[in-house]
Amino acid sequence: MKSVPIWPGDVDPDVLPDELLRADRPYLLRGAFAHWPVVQAARRSDRAVADHMMGFYRGMQIGLFQILPEARGRAFYADESLSSFNFTRHVATLDQVLMGLLGLATAADGPTLYVGSTTVEAVLPGFLDVNRLDLGEREALVSLWLGNRSRIAAHYDLPDNLAIVAAGRRRFTLFPPEQIGNLYMGPLDPTPAGQPVSLVDFLAPDFERFPRFARALEAAEQAELEPGDAVFIPSMWFHHVEGLEPINLLINAWWRQTPAHVDSPLNTLHLALMTLRDLPKRERQIWQHHFQHFIFGADASTWEHIPAEARGLLGPIDETLSRRARAQLLSNLKR
Amino acid sequence: MTRPVLLDNVTHRHLRVHGGHSAATGDARQSALALPAEFRQLQAHYPIVFQLVEGGFQPIALFGLEPDQNLFLKDGAWDASVLPMAAQRDPFMIGHHGEQLQLHVDLDSPRIVRPEEGEVGSAVFMPHGGHSEYLDRMIGLLEHLHAQAQALPAFIEVLMRHQLLEPFVLDVTLGDGAQARLSGLHTVHEERLAALPGTVLESLQRDGHLLPIYMQLASLSRFEDLAARHRRRHLGGV
Numbered sequence: 369m370k371s372v373p374i375w376p377g378d379v380d381p382d383v384l385p386d387e388l389l390r391a392d393r394p395y396l397l398r399g400a401f402a403h404w405p406v407v408q409a410a411r412r413s414d415r416a417v418a419d420h421m422m423g424f425y426r427g428m429q430i431g432l433f434q435i436l437p438e439a440r441g442r443a444f445y446a447d448e449s450l451s452s453f454n455f456t457r458h459v460a461t462l463d464q465v466l467m468g469l470l471g472l473a474t475a476a477d478g479p480t481l482y483v484g485s486t487t488v489e490a491v492l493p494g495f496l497d498v499n500r501l502d503l504g505e506r507e508a509l510v511s512l513w514l515g516n517r518s519r520i521a522a523h524y525d526l527p528d529n530l531a532i533v534a535a536g537r538r539r540f541t542l543f544p545p546e547q548i549g550n551l552y553m554g555p556l557d558p559t560p561a562g563q564p565v566s567l568v569d570f571l572a573p574d575f576e577r578f579p580r581f582a583r584a585l586e587a588a589e590q591a592e593l594e595p596g597d598a599v600f601i602p603s604m605w606f607h608h609v610e611g612l613e614p615i616n617l618l619i620n621a622w623w624r625q626t627p628a629h630v631d632s633p634l635n636t637l638h639l640a641l642m643t644l645r646d647l648p649k650r651e652r653q654i655w656q657h658h659f660q661h662f663i664f665g666a667d668a669s670t671w672e673h674i675p676a677e678a679r680g681l682l683g684p685i686d687e688t689l690s691r692r693a694r695a696q697l698l699s700n701l702k703r
Numbered sequence: 704m705t706r707p708v709l710l711d712n713v714t715h716r717h718l719r720v721h722g723g724h725s726a727a728t729g730d731a732r733q734s735a736l737a738l739p740a741e742f743r744q745l746q747a748h749y750p751i752v753f754q755l756v757e758g759g760f761q762p763i764a765l766f767g768l769e770p771d772q773n774l775f776l777k778d779g780a781w782d783a784s785v786l787p788m789a790a791q792r793d794p795f796m797i798g799h800h801g802e803q804l805q806l807h808v809d810l811d812s813p814r815i816v817r818p819e820e821g822e823v824g825s826a827v828f829m830p831h832g833g834h835s836e837y838l839d840r841m842i843g844l845l846e847h848l849h850a851q852a853q854a855l856p857a858f859i860e861v862l863m864r865h866q867l868l869e870p871f872v873l874d875v876t877l878g879d880g881a882q883a884r885l886s887g888l889h890t891v892h893e894e895r896l897a898a899l900p901g902t903v904l905e906s907l908q909r910d911g912h913l914l915p916i917y918m919q920l921a922s923l924s925r926f927e928d929l930a931a932r933h934r935r936r937h938l939g940g941v
Contacts, residue, residue, distance in 0.1 A: 629831045688713050691832030695712045698833065 372396045372542060372591035372599060382502050388600055389503065389528065390625070394542050394589060395600045401532050402596030404499040406617070410535035410595040414473060414615040417535040418466040421617075424492035425462045432458045432465055435480035435518070440571065441611070442519040443482060443560050450567075453560055455482075462491065469516055473614035482515035482611075484561055488619065499534070501621055507628075508621040515611050521565035522551055522608040526632055527622035529601040533593040536616030540599055541570065542589045543606035550584035551606060556638070570608055629690045707796055707807040712832040715808065719816035720794060720837070721824040724781040729793060729813040731771050734763040736789035738851040739858045739915035746922035748783045750929065753868055753889035760859050760868060760889065762919070764790075765929065768875055768883045774932035788848040795841050797849050804849065806842060861912050865899060867891050875930045877937070883930075891919050 375388055375395040381403065388395060401407055409416035433455040435443055446452040460468075465483055472478040488495055488510045496510060509527075512534075522543065531540070543551060551566040559565060568578050575582060591599055592612075601607055603625075624630075644655050662670065662682070671682040681693055708714075724730045737751050739762070745751055749764035764787045766773040775782045794812030798805040808827075809815075816824045825837035834842070862868050869892040873885040896916065899907075907913040 631831075691712045691716065694832045 369541075369585065370589045372540065372589045374398060375600070382500065384503065384530075386504065389506070389530070391600060392602055393544075394591075394602065394605060396591045396593075397598040397600070399596045400598050401499075401534075404532075404534065404596065406495075406499050406534045406619075407596040410617070414470060414535070417615060417617060418470060421466065421492060421495070422463060424495045426493060427461060428491050429459045430462060430465065430483055430486050430491055432460045433480075433482040433484065433515075434458060435482065437477045437479050439480070440519070441480045441517040442521070442569065442571070443480075444521060444565070444569075445554070445560070450555055451558065453558075455480075455560075465514065469514075469615050472516055478516070480516055480518050482513075482518050484513055484515075484520075485511045486513075488512050499619070501530075501532070501619070503530070503621055503623060506621075506623040508623040510619065510621045513616075513618040513620065515616060516614050518609075518611040518616070519571065520609040521560070522568070522570070522606045523559075523563040523565045524604045524606050525563060525601075525622065526603055526634065527624050528603050529607075529620055529622055530598055531593075531601060531618055531620040532598040533595055534617040534619050535595055536611060536613035537592060537594055538616055538618060539590065539592045539610040539612060540601070541608040541610075542591075542599075542601060543584055544587055545604040545606070547584045547587050547606060550580040550587075552578045552581065566606070566608070627687070629687045631694075704811055705796075705809045706811040707798060707809050709798065710795070710806045710808045710827070712828045716828055716832065717818075718808070718827040719822065719824045720827060721814045721816055723779045724776055725779045726776065727813060730776055730781070730790070731773050732790075733767040733770055733772055734765050735787045736852075737762045737764040737787045738789075738848070738855060739912070740851040740854065741787055742915040742918035742922070744785045745787060746918045746925070748785055748925065749787075749922065750925045751919045751922040753862075754887065755889065760862070762855075765926075768885065768929055768933055772933075774929060774936060788844055788851070792841070792845055792848060795845055797845050804846075806845065857910070858912055858915065861907065861910070862891070862916075865895070865903065867895055867916070869895075873926060875926065875933070877930065877933055883933070890923060891916055893920060896920075 372394050373396065375385075375397050377385055377387070379385065379388075379397055379400045381400045388397075406417065406420050409420040433443060435441065435455040439454050443455050444453070446454045465481060468481050472481065491512070501508075501510060522541070524545065531538075552568055553564045554567045556564055568574070568581050573581050573585075591597075593599060644652060647655065671679050674682060676683065681689065685693070710718075721728050734754070737745050737749075742751055742762075745764050749766065751762055751764055753760045754763050755761075766775050768774075794809045794814045796807045796809060798807040814824075826835050827838050829835055868889045870887070870889050873888065875883040875885070877883060904913065907916070
């Protein structure tokens with residue numbers, strides 16, 4: 369498998385290069401965060417990582433997934449019906465989770481404990497003051513991911529993503545967005561953790577059932593990250609993520625390159641599935657043409673024949689226009 | 704005075720509304736419109752009577768024995784588990800644009816949070832202009848109120864046709880020997896109701912009018928509760 373390329377330029381972790389954070393493909397940053405105190409603690413011991421985290425912890429409860437040993441870390445659906453999941457959800461304190469992980473560290477065949485997507489500033493206030501992450505003007509959501517051996521099925525996220533391994537080891541397998549057809553994505557709902565996931569078990573791919581997955585693998589790029597390493601994953605790139613050690617801690621930042629009032633295109637996709645996909649072929653072609661005209665091929669020539677004050681959604685959209693359109697859409701959908 | 708304007712998520716993006724019930728939120732009122740569909744719930748708490756207003760009779764739930772007196776206001780809350788819908792809708796109201804119903808907001812309502820009061824009360828819109836849960840609740844209430852109000856003219860017409868409304872004057876003896884007199888009120892005429900031919904009673908029953916008629920009669924027992932609330936407030940110091 370190909371490797372995720374290493375970012376070719378210099379990296380000052382306090383001023384991450386703008387070209388990296390706007391890149392249209394993934395890049396690996398080796399050791400860019402090796403100076404983080406949490407990474408230094410990870411180099412000493414798992415216990416030191418736990419102590420470092422507990423130094424910031426104020427007792428807030430966190431969500432915890434528990435997966436039975438036979439799943440070998442794979443957080444997934446419970447069975448072929450894809451209607452329920454193979455993990456149970458619990459609420460715990462961080463010290464309970466860390467005790468559990470340290471206790472399981474020497475167990476040969478224990479369950480998987482997994483804390484996913486948990487806001488760092490809420491759970492560990494002050495952690496980011498010493499383990500600093502400067503993304504310039506970007507308003508990023510910074511989360512932590514903590515667990516032992518785990519396998520998170522390939523999925524995409526809408527925001528751009530910078531993922532930093534703080535402790536343990538993580539293997540990322542990345543696919544370009546256009547590989548969607550070769551990844552055998554599951555239902556839009558329900559999903560294990562909010563995003564549709566590939567139904568392929570990467571540990572033992574069933575190529576008879578999922579033959580196109582072989583093509584996806586040809587396009588895949590992989591990277592194994594150690595403490596202090598980071599990977600930049602652009603919006604919508606598929607990522608399969610494995611935690612490889614008894615204690616793996618990931619810190620990640622998500623941000624969008626669009627203003628906050630711009631909604632997720634996933635809403636557009638849902639509405640399009642409801643309204644466009646099952647149209648008669650001829651009508652669907654017409655709408656394909658309209659979308660090409662108004663959306664994908666849009667430029668000034670699309671609307672410049674209309675007076676500026678009459679352009680509405682056809683012209684540039686600001687926050688106020690977006691609010692009006694939202695009210696209109698909410699009202700249209702209410703039936 | 705009211706100053707109703709069409710509610711929109713751009714002009715009113717920061718609009719917030721005070722909750723609770725007190726004189727400061729405009730709840731020091733003696734009565735509110737009560738709709739027949741609400742009589743069953745309301746009669747356990749309030750006397751329901753008919754008042755002659757411009758345009759005909761209107762059923763109201765009584766909260767006090769004097770103008771602007773609401774004996775259910777206590778420590779910023781409303782001391783009853785059920786309120787008439789009409790007493791909950793402020794500052795919102797329904798407006799008409801041709802056939803279409805529109806949501807209006809009364810910007811002169813004391814429930815409107817003034818900018819200098821800060822982020823108190825409930826936000827009407829979410830940060831990007833979607834309806835807040837509070838607004839959705841209020842819209843549901845107003846839609847229900849509007850739908851039920853459509854049934855009121857037929858109910859009143861039936862009461863009039865069978866001459867079932869009679870005026871009454873109520874003298875309430877308050878604890879200190881003082882008297883309060885309520886006049887201009889109407890109630891269902893019990894004897895005439897009892898004397899209605901079976902076919903008429905059957906049609907009242909079929910059209911859903913009989914239940915609210917009896918609920919109104921039953922509600923009159925709540926006058927004693929109003930008087931007791933008045934006595935407690937003025938004598939007991941509660």
